[in-house]
Every structure is written in C-alpha cells, then in structure tokens.
Amino acid sequence: MAHAPREIILAKSLGFQYVGARKAAIQGIDLTIKENEFILLTGPSGCGKTSLCRCLNGLIPNFYQGEWTGELLVDGLSVTTQLTSELSRRVGYVFQNPENQLFALTVEKDIAFGPENLGLSREVIRQRVDEAMNVTGTLPLKDLAPYELSGGQQQRVALAGVLAMKPSVIVLDEPTSFLDPRTAEEVMRATDDLRRELGLTIVVVEHRLDLVARFAERIIVMDGGKIVADGGLEETLDEKFDLLEGLGVGVPRVSLLWTMLRRDGLVSGKVPTHVESAAASLQGMMNQ
Amino acid sequence: MSLRTLEGFKFSTLKTPVHLLDPRTKFLIVIAVLVPALLFANIYVMIVLLLSQIPLLLVGKVARRWALSLRAGVFLSALIFVVNLFTGSYLSAIALTLRFLVLLTSFSLFFMTTSPDDLGLALDRIGAIRWLSRRWLGYPNALSFTFTTAVRLVPTLAVDAQTVVDAQRSRGLELDKGNLLKRVRNYIPILIPLLLIAIRRSLELAEALESRGFPGKEGRTSLFQLRLRPVDYAIIALSLVATIGSFWVFFHYKIPVL
C-alpha cells in the first residue's frame, strides 16, 4: 500500500448489555484497528468476543436489543446511526455454523443474495458473483444446494457470499469449529490469501490459537467483557504467557513447550508461535 | 403412509421442457385441469383430464415418481369411492374417485417440475402478494422469502428430526410401545427439541441474512428473473381456452354424470 494504513475500526469506551442480562457483555472497550491487519480475538467462553464482533457489523444494536454505551466507528460510520444493511457493505460476517448462514436453494443464488440486497444492476451482480466464486474456488459448486455441501465447502460459500458485498473488513466467528483440521487450515489460509490480495482487514475469533498463529499478527484477549491484552501475537505470547494460560486460552503447544524450557533456563529468546519458528529456534539452541 | 410417498411431490432437479416452463404457466395448467375437474362429474371428462397429463409426466420424466403419489392416494381414493357408493350412484363414485386422482396428479406434476426457487421468484412478482407482504411484514419480498426459507430448511430439519429421534431412543424412549395416550406423550421429547432447533436455526439464518444486507434500503434487484418464452405464451393461451371453455360449456350444457 502506498499510503499509511488508515484506522478502520475505532472503539471508545464501548459497552453493551443485553436486555435482561445481569451484567454487561462488554464494557470499556478501547480499540483501534488499522486497515489490512489480521487480528486474532480470543478469550474464555463468555468473555464477550462474539458480542464485540456483533457490534462491528451492527447486529448489535439492530438485531440484539440492549443498552449501548460509548462510541464505535467502522470505516468512518458511527454504528449506532446505521442499519445493519448499510454496515454490511463494509463489514462481512462469517458465522460458526456453516449450514445456518446459507439461505438460498443453490450456491450461486446464495452468493448473489447479498449484492441483490444492495440494489445493484444485474450486470454488476453477475460480475461480483463470478468474481467471488472464482476467488474462493466455489465455481464447481454453483448449482448445488447448501445441504449437499460438506462443512468446508459451506464455509467457503459463506465466505464467497460475504466477499460479493465487497467489504473492507471480514469478521469470522469461530469459523472452523465444525471443520476437520485439514479443512480448517485451508479455510484460514484462503482467508489470509484474500486479505493480502484484496487488502482486507480480518478479525478471527478462535479458541485454538495454533490454527491462526501462522497468519495473525495481532492478538486481542478478552475476559469478563473487557480487553485484558492487546498487542503483537509474538510479544503477547512472550510477555503475557501466564495470563493467557490462566485464562484457559488454547496457547499453541510449541509456545507452551518453549515457555517451560525457558523457565528451566534451557533456552532463551522469544516464544515461538508456530511449528516452523519453534523448530528454527530449537535448532539454533542445539547448534550452539 | 410412509415418507416415501412424499417423493411424489418433491422437486426433481432436471432440465426437461416441462421443468423449464415458467412457474406461472404451470400454475395455469393446474387451473386448466382443476376447473373442468371441479365443474363436471363426468367419467369421460375425468379420463380425458387424466390422460392429457400423462404426456406432461413423460416429457417431464417424473412418471415414476407420480406413481408413488398415486400410491399415497390409494387409501383416500378407496375412502372416497366407498363414501360415494352410499351417497350416490356407482358411476358417480367412480367419477369422483377419478376426480381425486386427477387433482392429485395435477398438483404432483406441478410440484415435481417447479423448483421452490422459481416459485419464490414467481411469488415475488405477484402484486397481491407483494402488497400483502408490505402490509404484514413491512417489505414487499418478505413473504416470498419466508416461503423460500421454509423450503430451504425442510431437508435440514428432516435430518434434525431423525437425529432427535435417534438421540431420545438412545435414552430408552420407545416410540412404538404403550397405549394411545402414552404414545402421544412420547412425542413430546421429539417435538420440543425439534421446535427449538427449528427456531434456533431460523434465528441464526436471520442474523446471517441481515449481515448480508437484507432487506436493503433501496429496491432489491434479482440476478435471476423469470422470463415468459413463446412456448409459455402458447401453453398459457391453451390453458385459458380450456378454462374459459369449461365455464362456457358448464353454463350452456348439462353434462351428466356418466
């Protein structure tokens, strides 16, 4: 990118409490996300990760009622003044359950659904649908029905449907829960490739850090509705390892291994976040 | 009556000339069959109506499945026959049973050759439905979307239903034992989870749809549209002739039951 990345998401003291809830789902959230970042959002169950994501595309406060405090700007728009339908042009959302986000009776019609809602001309819709299918490799599936697809295929179709909206941010809420490990890796890699190609900003919510560690540069950790850590993935795993472990975050096994060895004084240096860097670091230690 | 008989009404994804007809055309065919079938109680009329649909079944390659829908109708046909034997003549009983089969065939043919998608599109175009939808739900296409979503969820919920039955049987639930009251009560552990799952699925779907801009501020475009081709016009014309013709005959002649 030629210019400095702009701030695409800006939250100031953001808070939300669902109707009838005893306490706020999120509170005091201060957050700045720049264009083209790949962010991993994690934390124990019930920490507010999903609620935060819902704010990003306007599901909160439009779909979910409750009390909103603070400010949230997404791509320059203030979330509280926009309908979800308007925000959906800027922020795409991929949900955890692959099957329940596919609406139409064929893949092609499903991907067309979003652009159709935008009132675009038929030629533009056709173009966007074809582009989205090409870029996600879902063209061979175009006449199949959602229930005929595998979980991985469904997630790719969901991704294509979101891409057809041409958003600048894509939020993925535990998108690989129902997928087997190989497919999960493919989906994550495809997401990162798209980020690079299209200049997207990606936010992935995930319990299992090892799935995303290779792609995410920044990690935001939540607990009890608040952000308790926010920084580079490597630095945070390095400096705040005990915090993460204490929260029950699924830290990568190689990071755990390194931390234990470092505590015993057998290795030194930064905590690796994935297998390749761990191997390199260990080889370095052995070759001394 | 097992679930197999529903196959006689399920859409089959083929591309026969019948399938490719506009759904509105096919609906008018149903009307063209319905009107004479209901106006007259004549055996010859019924036979003609039944036979005239057979070419459509064959061209549409759904004849075998149609046989299944007939199987579904066997019990009701027999019932109609017997009841009419008591209330009318032998001949009227045959005529009315045939009428039932004609109607059954007509609907079966329609649903087997019309995709729910296209039905949704057709519903979208019908002014009365758009108006109703706007009054009730606030958006002109809400009603047709409701329909399409319902159809879309049917196979998914069918799997869910089987899973719930399996899960509860694994806890010792026996659906085929006990007196009538017990059997009815035994369906509560099936219906409640299924209902909740259906609700949860629709809510998640609604969330996902809203996240993709539904319903949208501006007018909504559709990538796919229904187009009436010459063959559609031809068949529509024929259907209208048949329908109007039936009314005319009805008001001018008295057709006996035979």
Next chain:
Amino acid sequence: MITLDKVSYTYRSGQKALTDIDLNLEGGDFIAIMGENGAGKTTLAKHLNGLLKPSQGRVLVDGEDTRKASVAKLSRKVGLVFQNPDHLLFSETVRDEVAFGLKNFGFEPDVVNKQVVRTLEALGLSEYAETSPFLLSGGERKRVALAAILATEPDYLILDEPTIGQDYQQKERLRNFILQLYSQGKAVVMITHDVEFVAESNPKVILLSQGRIVASGPADSVLSKDELVKKASLVRPQMSRLFSELTKYGFPSNVVDVHRARILLEEKLSEVKVRVAQNS
C-alpha cells in the same frame, strides 16, 4: 465387551458408509475414533447401541446380537452422547432431564432421585438442578446432556465430538472426567477430530477414512504418521511436526505430547548447556 465382526453398512441410497469394520471394546478402554467429515464415524457409533443394524457382519454387545435387541435395551449398557445437546434437551428442569433415562429404564423413584443427585454433583451441575436447561450456556447444556446419559451408568460411553466449541479449561475438565470413567472400569469411546486433545489424552486411536479402518494403535504412533493423518483429513499434532524437524539430533519420531517432548528436550538441552559451559 462390544465386538464388531466384519461390519459393513450401506445406506438405502446405495452409498456404502462402512466396510469390513473389526473392533473390540472392553471395560477400561479409552479409544478415539478419528477421520474426515463423512468418514463414517457417527455411523459407526450408531451401530454400537443398535440405532443402526449392520448390512453385513454383526455387532455383539456383551454377547447379544444388536439385530435381535431393541435400542432401549442396548442403551442400558451403551450410552451415546450426541454432538449437539439441543437434540436431547426438552425438560422443564435439569433434574427432570437427567431423570428421563432413568425413568425410561424403569427404576424406582427413590433410586432415580439418588442417581440424579449423584450425577449432577459429579458434573458440577447441582446448582442448576431446578433451572431450565434452555437458560444455560452452550457448554453447560453439553454437560447436562452428558449427565443425562451418565445417570444410568452405562458400561460403555460414546461421546460424539465432545470438544467442539469448548475452550481450553472446559476441555481439561472433560479430559479429567474421562480419565475417571475409564479408570473406574468403563469403556470410553470418543469421536473427534481434535488432534491436540487426543495427543494429550493418549487413547488408542482408530483412524477411519471413507468407511474403512486405515490405522489402529496408540495415539503417538498413529498420529505421527503423515500419510495416514493426511488420508483422514487431519493434521499431525504440533509436537510431531516439530520433532520431524529435529530428527537429526537423534530424537524419536513418535512424539505427540508436550510433556514427553519437554523431557526429551530437557535432556538434550542440558547436554548442550554443559558443552557450551565447558567450551567457554
């Protein structure tokens, strides 16, 4: 003991789901059945309590052929916990939910009550006894479903994808609970694709691919074989992939668990430390 003897299963549509499955399961066993989505894992599980009867071959549960026994009868011995708790839950309170199976099996009311209290306690759900199961969180509902099946104390417990959607702490609790169960003499079968969870729990692993068993053995041996793991659409555990890069230092190739990895590395690195100290 549950025995599967050359079991094959074909759907009515003609699709073959399982081919020639041979399997033995007895008390004290802890087995993980792994494989790609659609490999036949759930189909296999349904054969164990008679929900599905084999097209070929037979399934014997404590000597009884499943084709001749009802699901209700087999469910007394074989508890199958389905993946999605919402497929089970229907009662007004958690207590009622857990009592359902016990009532179906005809236990006396005081036995039912006692078992319900015991099971709720064992799973940390006592505080929710009078709560509606639908008001609980996803993780809690999963535990209620588990309690509902465990209440009748089946000898064989089959868990279908118990770790999906669970955070690390919840998985730890599950692991400890499973440990308790099989050390009490029950047989625990877990259907999963969570490779790291399996690597850390060390069950016997059965790898299923396209309806056939392609591998069977201890977790560290099966999960460290790349071709097998790939076939089942899985990924080798991090430790295994790490140690593949370190074989030139003389490490074994079947390391999958963090703790074993640590011990092996501690040894080698201590030597290095000593060597470095000597040289300086």
